[in-house]
Amino acid sequence: MTPGERPGVPAFQRELDPLLLLPVRLFVACLLADMRWCEDVAVRGALRLSGRSFAQHVESLRAAGYLETRTEGRPTKLRLTTLGLDRLTEHVTALQTVARTAAELVAAQRADLRPPM
Numbered sequence: 001m002t003p004g005e006r007p008g009v010p011a012f013q014r015e016l017d018p019l020l021l022l023p024v025r026l027f028v029a030c031l032l033a034d035m036r037w038c039e040d041v042a043v044r045g046a047l048r049l050s051g052r053s054f055a056q057h058v059e060s061l062r063a064a065g066y067l068e069t070r071t072e073g074r075p076t077k078l079r080l081t082t083l084g085l086d087r088l089t090e091h092v093t094a095l096q097t098v099a100r101t102a103a104e105l106v107a108a109q110r111a112d113l114r115p116p117m
Contacts, residue, residue, distance in 0.1 A: 015094035017087050019064055024049065024057050029088045032067060032080035040069075040076045 020026045024047060031043050044054040058078065061067045066084030070077045080088070 015090045016098070017091040017094075019060065019066070020088065020091045022057070024053075025061055026088075026091070028057060028061060028078075029066065029080060029084055032078055033085060033088060035080050035082075035085060037070065037077040037079045040078050043078060 020029060027047055028043060031046055032038060040054070040058065044051065047054070049057075058067065058069070061084065062069055065081060066087060067078055067080050070079070
């Protein structure tokens with residue numbers, strides 16, 4: 001076990017990124033997953049967000065090192081960093097594990113509800 005790991009916590013839970021649990025931040029990262037510069041107005045428009053709300057989410061991702069910004073007048077350009085892409089990939093993989101496990105649990109519980117034949 002590495003320092004900071006919590007014993008008994010499944011790996012997929014450790015890989016869920018608290019910063020990307022908010023759908024807006026997850027979707028921003030997904031829209032920038034090609035790691036190319038993109039105008040902020042295009043990303044904001046795709047998500048139908050107000051400027052203020054969007055700016056707060058972008059700043060959180062930028063402060064964590066997940067994306068970088070470049071301002072050359074207006075508009076601002078955004079790009080996902082290598083760290084951001086790595087964390088996004090780990091987070092989405094962990095979400096897939098969570099969803100698969102949830103589906104298995106639901107199926108098992110539904111099977112228990114069926115009357116015996």
